[in-house]
Amino acid sequence: MSIKPTAEILGEQKVASLPINREAMALVSNLHRASSLIRQHFEALVLSTNGLHWSAFVTLWCLWIFGELPTHRLSQEVGIAKSSLSSILNDLEKRGFLVRRTPPEERRQCLVQLTAKGEQLLSDIFPRFNEEEAAILVGLTPSAMAVTTNLLRDLIAKLDEE
């Protein structure tokens, strides 16, 4: 059983007289809090060892999954501004994990791809990363996880199309 934290309970009292959607409030509040804690958790336990922060890791992960990508696609997939991606790529390229190239047929674009060193890095890190993912979710029922994942997907789709 989940126990509501004090803030939620007091919040319900405070807004009792207002036309407030409490379920929405609780969901949004917990969503952001969980995300922030997870990020800190992974950066401290798994990523910092390799000198990566969250967005840099996700960038590498996307390239690992998708193969070569143009930067504007990549920034969408990672979920960060293209300007943020640009400096991340500068760093990761300097460290030899990926390469940028300009396709001759479209010289505005910039295609990004992992190097062998980058592939190697992800083959090493990802199992460790996923192990930790599984660890923090242990004890949660598969059906609750499925419901949550689907709800988040719907939410992302709705917010993304704006």
Added chain:
Amino acid sequence: MSIKPTAEILGEQKVASLPINREAMALVSNLHRASSLIRQHFEALVLSTNGLHWSAFVTLWCLWIFGELPTHRLSQEVGIAKSSLSSILNDLEKRGFLVRRTPPEERRQCLVQLTAKGEQLLSDIFPRFNEEEAAILVGLTPSAMAVTTNLLRDLIAKLDEE
């Protein structure tokens, strides 16, 4: 029905041969993405008008709900580092939304409380904020929301106690 984005499908292929927990991967990935989009959404639509960013709003909200709080409690509730809170309080105090005071019996501490102006601000903003919360969640079933909220609460409790 939720449709899996391409990255998830490709990801499943990539890791098919590894001992990977795919449900955990999908959940963590979507969780962070949704949180980030929600934050941007609210900052752009509701908070920026009042010159607030997410953490500043949550800070005010906590004080609204709890009443006067010591800063170390407040930083826990908001979920940010105490140094981050300190600069947020500097700003909000300068703008007259809250006051700090030192209790005579414990002069190391610092208690924070909303001013009348701060109370007024939240009474204005919060209904608008919650309205938008409800709007982005429209179409989701109450039971799915309840399951998600509980799962997130459990997750937060586990990560918090470390």
Added chain:
DNA sequence: ACAGTACTGTTCGTTCTCGAATGATCCACC
């Protein structure tokens, strides 16, 4: 051909956030 428009990725300046170091206060103990 050429001008205008649209699109690409990068750089720049600003803001948010954190951890480490700092300064102030309290308490336990000799």
Added chain:
DNA sequence: GGTGGATCATTCGAGAACGAACAGTACTGT
């Protein structure tokens, strides 16, 4: 009653992320 260690909040410097402005490239219509 003074001293050392613990605890509190703040300041400081560095890193991460963003939007706006920029420079280069491609396409469109005349």
